[in-house]
Structure formats: structure tokens, C-alpha cells
Amino acid sequence: MDENELVAASRDGSVSAFNQLVVAYQEAVYNVAYRVLGDREAAADATQEAFLSAYQGIKGFRGGSFRAWLFRIVTNACYDLLRTRKRRPAVSLEELASNPSGAWSPLVPGESPDDYVLRRELNREIQAGLCRLPPEQRLAVVLCDVQGFSYEEIALVTRTSVGTVKSRLSRGREHLRDYLLSCRELLSSGKRLTR
Numbered sequence: 001m002d003e004n005e006l007v008a009a010s011r012d013g014s015v016s017a018f019n020q021l022v023v024a025y026q027e028a029v030y031n032v033a034y035r036v037l038g039d040r041e042a043a044a045d046a047t048q049e050a051f052l053s054a055y056q057g058i059k060g061f062r063g064g065s066f067r068a069w070l071f072r073i074v075t076n077a078c079y080d081l082l083r084t085r086k087r088r089p090a091v092s093l094e095e096l097a098s099n100p101s102g103a104w105s106p107l108v109p110g111e112s113p114d115d116y117v118l119r120r121e122l123n124r125e126i127q128a129g130l131c132r133l134p135p136e137q138r139l140a141v142v143l144c145d146v147q148g149f150s151y152e153e154i155a156l157v158t159r160t161s162v163g164t165v166k167s168r169l170s171r172g173r174e175h176l177r178d179y180l181l182s183c184r185e186l187l188s189s190g191k192r193l194t195r
Contacts, residue, residue, distance in 0.1 A: 033046040
């Protein structure tokens with residue numbers, strides 16, 4: 001079945017069809033949630049909440065881009081968690097105890113230990129830079145530069161105009177670039193950003 005058939009079957013109550021949509025999108029949805037929230041557990045919560053909301057609301061899906069509709073739902077779930085976090089900031093002690101330096105990533109074949117450490121540090125700084133952006137800019141940068149969404153798709157997800165998307169992307173990229181340029185020692189391994 002193609003995506004449109006899976007959506008139609010899901011709207012008719014097929015759990016199996018909806019599960020196929022979940023399998024198709026779960027990695028991308030989680031990745032967006034993680035990049036927006038900067039926390040694995042919160043991203044997993046937002047992902048679960050997004051799929052639950054999508055399942056409950058699939059009968060109300062009126063057509064168009066299912067992908068944009070689904071990412072709008074995960075965006076809302078992320079914004080809800082950000083608002084909650086703002087009201088009640090918390091740090092997961094379990095996360096700190098199990099992995100005090102951030103997300104684990106395996107060695108790339110042929111990668112030296114030094115390159116591995118530099119890559120991990122650069123990834124950490126990119127995520128830190130993303131987390132410093134206002135949520136709207138962060139989401140635009142993640143959807144465009146990480147997920148490869150078009151400006152039009154981002155406008156659908158964020159319910160804004162293409163001009164607003166371009167503006168948020170421009171500002172977000174500029175702030176992220178400035179942040180990364182302030183971390184020049186990480187970029188000495190041949191990865192350079194230009195002004």
C-alpha cells in the first residue's frame with residue numbers, strides 16, 4: 001500500500017495500516033522532537049504523544065500532505081513540553097547518571113578516537129546552539145536543514161507563510177552560525193564555517 005492508501009485505511013479504522021505509517025515516520029518524528037527539545041526522554045514522550053494524537057485524530061484528517069499534518073502534531077507536542085519545562089524546569093537524574101556527557105554515538109568505521117571525540121563534541125555544540133534558538137527558529141532549521149523539508153512544507157507544518165519560514169530560517173541559521181563560530185577550536189579539524 002502507498003501512503004495515501006494507508007491513510008485512507010487508517011481513517012476507516014485499520015490499526016495495522018496506522019502502524020505502518022508509524023513505522024514509516026517514527027525515526028523522523030523522533031529526530032525532529034529530539035532536535036527541538038534537546039532531550040532524549042522528552043523527545044520519546046513527544047513522539048509517543050504525537051502518534052497517539054495522530055491516531056485519535058486521523059478520522060479528522062482532511063487530505064493534503066499527511067507528512068505535514070503529522071509533523072504539525074509533533075511540533076505541537078514539542079511546544080507543549082517546552083511550555084511545561086519553562087514552568088517546571090527539571091533535570092533527569094537517571095539520564096545524568098547513565099550518560100553524563102550526552103547522547104551516545106558509535107565510532108564510524110575507520111574513524112580515529114580523536115575524530116570520534118571531535119565529532120561528539122561538535123554534535124553536542126550543534127545541539128547546544130539549536131537549543132539557544134527561539135523554538136520557532138529551531139523548528140524551522142531542524143525541519144529544513146536536518147529533515148530536508150521544503151519551505152512550503154514547513155509553512156504547512158508551522159501554519160505560517162513561506163516568507164515567515166524564510167525569515168525564521170535566516171535568523172536561526174545566522175544565530176547558529178554565530179554560536180558555532182564562537183566555538184572555533186572545535187572547527188579546527190577541517191570543518192570550517194564562513195561568514
